[in-house]
Amino acid sequence: MDLFSAKEVTKSYANFKALSEVSISVPEGTVFGLLGPNGAGKTTLIRIINQITAPDSGSIWFEGRPMKQDDIYRIGYLPEERGLYKKMKVGEQALYLGMLKGLSRRDAMRELKIWFEKFEIISWWDKKVMELSKGMQQKVQFICTVLHKPKLMIFDEPFSGFDPINAEILKDEILRMKREGATIIFSTHNMESVEELCDHIALIDKSKKILDGPTLNIREKYKSNIFDVAYKGDFAKIEQEFANKYSILAHDETGRTNSLKIQFLNGSSSGSLIKDLVDHVEIVSFNELIPSMNEVFIKVVKQNA
Amino acid sequence: MSKIGLVLSREYTTRVKKKSFIVVTLLMPVLMAAMFILPAYFMSQDDTKVRTIAVYDGSTILLGQLESNEYTKYKFIPEEEYNKIKENLKSTEYYALLIIHPNILTTKTVQLVSTSNIPFDLKNQIQNKIRSVIEKEKMAEVIKQTAIPDLEARIKATKTPISVNTIKLGESGEAKKSSTEIGMILGYIFGFVIYFFLLIYGQMVMQGVMEEKQSRIVEVIISSVKPFELMMGKIIGIAMVGLTQLAIWIILGIAIISGARGMLPGAEKAGTAQEIMAQSQMAAQAGSPAELDKMQDILSSLGSVNFPLIIFCFIFFFIGGYLLYSSLYAAIGSAVDAPEDAQQFIMPIMMPIILSIMVMMSAIKNPEGSVAFWFSMVPFTSPIVMMARIPFGVPYWQLALSMIILIVSFVGMVWAAGKIYRTGILMYGKKASWKELGKWLTYKS
Incomplete structure (x- = not known):
């Protein structure tokens, strides 16, 4: 079931169209990557999900029914540009933000205790936010986002500003929450983390959705029959013969094993490539190269230009 | 559920707990009190140094007529002693030497020689004493020459202090004693x-609005509360901070004044802050019986002031004016990225406020003039100007009209500010202008 969906959402500001008939569906219990170049309309879509602004036309749905005002208490939002009240104490501020999301003071306190202990930051409680480093502030803000155990969490570039160790901790927490049933909308320009985390993606460019689907299917769809082969033996003698059926993209015989990047042309299959190879060289490894999300992103956006 | 209460209480508590708030709130009344009370207190402190002044009266008119008091003694000295001490006053026990020339009646001048600086009060005292002796002397001369019986008493009887009792006729014609003071x-x-x-x-x-926008926390907050609730929570929360401060000042003021009454000799009769002020100004003129009468008059006319109406109007215009202006301030705070950009907007807002205070001054002198009337109708100036007119009595229809205009204006202003605010807080990097703000009014949510 879809936890959230947007149907043909359109939104414009004055004489600028931010979103044009964008539809997305976010299945429950998955991580959904919302991708797109800068200024594509991602932030506008996220703001519509958070009911910060309303669409000009189209509709937004939550748990299979039109979204209600109260649904915002079941959403946690970590914006890309984040900040806290600098002069307020960490604990007080976290309590306030939790209570704004509908938690009672006692519940907010209890949940905060758990998180502060887990991140070992109890000693920050009475510090002013301005006394913390940027990374520390981000940690606090992350906690505030998920404190009320939202059904839907929206993270906009959550890892920016974190060192690799803390980024890893954060990633583990996000995945744990997903296992426990949370649904996550994840917006980032870091395609590696998209491959790693996202089950589905949607790519928005110039206010339109130009691509969506399960991450693996998309990469599969954009693969271009390129194989990475490591072998031992002499390839040169068959190179001429191969040139008819295949296109050799790279050939390197300087390493411990020789390697070959090969793309087959129409009418071939991986099976026939192996067959053609084994007769002449000893195959050490044979991998199909699936395009990275980075490659897919660049390709699709360039095509759309 | 509306979260306005949560926003409001955060705005309130974070500000009230600030050190600067506590310091200003507690120190202000003390400073104000010091400003009014200290000068009065010092003035009322008598000079307690005992001084003996040698008087050489060359004219013999004043001989024996300068009466000593507790602190200032006058000792008339003969010529030979005068000749002796005039050269080396320092080695004598005298504080000063007063020399009265034989022709004082024509020169009208005496000399006071001293090795130290002569206090102003002492100089005044001597001046007054000599003047009254000479006046008496001359008067006796005139009486003797004219030979009119009881002339002295009759002249005295011509002195008539006049006080104007202002009476205001109410709507129904009943007379009320009023006081312009x-x-x-x-x-x-x-x-x-x-x-x-x-x-x-x-x-x-x-x-406050700019802080939220600059620190970028606003986006998180408005994913929980509506922008309008955030704005109103802030406006009301800060109003309560102001009211708290005002309440503390009133309480402290009363405490300080009642505490100060014991310290101020002659202030026992005074009961209000205004009178303490009035008294400090009058202390220099040494409260004459006429002044005291006037004070009594003011006190008795206090009863003519319609306090319930004034207090109601004060609360109304205070809140109305605050809502009108603070929502405008909120809209501007939301529209700018940096404090520098706010300057161009602040001036036009401050102008009507400053204008109000100038019009108020003239409205107090002429509360029923057309300037006072019109400016007490315009919502941007009415809170201040109307409040200045009310103690003099304002026709009810004018009061009602002014209030209705103010209500309509602040409702409209809060609505417009809400629209600008909603767009402004999420708008970065766009240089806001009045024109741009106007455009935001038409944006859909």
């Missing part, structure tokens, strides 16, 4: 209180 004082106080609150707390709202 009390009206002026109340007008000033209410006008200035509203003036300061509009300036200080209006700007506080703007800074």
Whole structure:
């Protein structure tokens, strides 16, 4: 079931169209990557999900029914540009933000205790936010986002500003929450983390959705029959013969094993490539190269230009 | 559920707990008290040094007529002693030497020689004493020459202090004793209180909005509460900070004044802050019986002031004016990225506030003039100008009209500010102008 969906959402500001008939569906219990170049309309879509602004036309749905005002208490939002009240104490501020999301003071306190202990930051409680480093502030803000155990969490570039160790901790927490049933909308320009985390993606460019689907299917769809082969033996003698059926993209015989990047042309299959190879060289490894999300992103956006 | 209460209580508690708030709130009344009370206190402190002044009276008119008092002794000395000490006054026990020339009646001048600086009060005292002796002397001369019986008493009887009792006829024709003094004082106080609150707390709202926008927390907050709720929570929360401060000042003021009454000799009769002020000004003129009568008059005419109406109007215009201006300040805070950009917007807002205080001054002198009337109708100036007029009595239809205009204006202003605010807080990097703000009014949510 879809936890959230947007149907043909359109939104414009004055004489600028931010979103044009964008539809997305976010299945429950998955991580959904919302991708797109800068200024594509991602932030506008996220703001519509958070009911910060309303669409000009189209509709937004939550748990299979039109979204209600109260649904915002079941959403946690970590914006890309984040900040806290600098002069307020960490604990007080976290309590306030939790209570704004509908938690009672006692519940907010209890949940905060758990998180502060887990991140070992109890000693920050009475510090002013301005006394913390940027990374520390981000940690606090992350906690505030998920404190009320939202059904839907929206993270906009959550890892920016974190060192690799803390980024890893954060990633583990996000995945744990997903296992426990949370649904996550994840917006980032870091395609590696998209491959790693996202089950589905949607790519928005110039206010339109130009691509969506399960991450693996998309990469599969954009693969271009390129194989990475490591072998031992002499390839040169068959190179001429191969040139008819295949296109050799790279050939390197300087390493411990020789390697070959090969793309087959129409009418071939991986099976026939192996067959053609084994007769002449000893195959050490044979991998199909699936395009990275980075490659897919660049390709699709360039095509759309 | 509306989260306005949560926003409001955060705005309130974070500000009230600030050190600067506590310091200002506690120190202000002390400073104000010091400003009014200290000069009066010092003035009332008598000079307690005992001084003996040698008087050489060459004219013999004043001989024996300068009476000593507790601290200042006059000792008339013969010529030979005068000749002896005039060269080396320092080695004698005298504080000063007063030389009265034989022709004092024509020169009207005496000399006071001393090795130290002569206090102003002492100089005055001597001047008054000599003058009264000479006047008496001359008077006796005139009486003797004219030979009119009881001339002295008759001349005295011509001195007539006049006081004007102002009576205001009510709608139904009944006469009420009114006092322009009390009206002026109340007008000033209410006008200035509203003036300061509009300036200080209006700007506080703007800074609060800018802080949220600059720190970028606003996006998180408005994913939980509606922008309008955030704005109103802030405006009301800060208003409550202001009211708390005002309440503390009133309580402290009463405490300080009642504490100070014991310290101020002659102030026992005074009962209000205004009178303490009045007294400090009058202390220099040494409260004559006429002044005291006047004071009594003011006190008795206090009863003619319609306090329930004034207090109601004060609360109304205070809140109305604050809502009008603070929502405007909030809209501007939301529209700018940096404090520097706010400057161009602040001036046009401050102008009507400052204009109000200037019009108020003239309205107090002429509360029924057309300037006072029109400016007490315009919503941007009415909170201050109308408050200055009310203690003098304002026709009810004018009051009602002014209030209705103010209500309509602040409702409209809060609505418009809400629209600008909603767009502004999420708008970065766009240089805001009045024109741009106008455009935001038409944006859909």
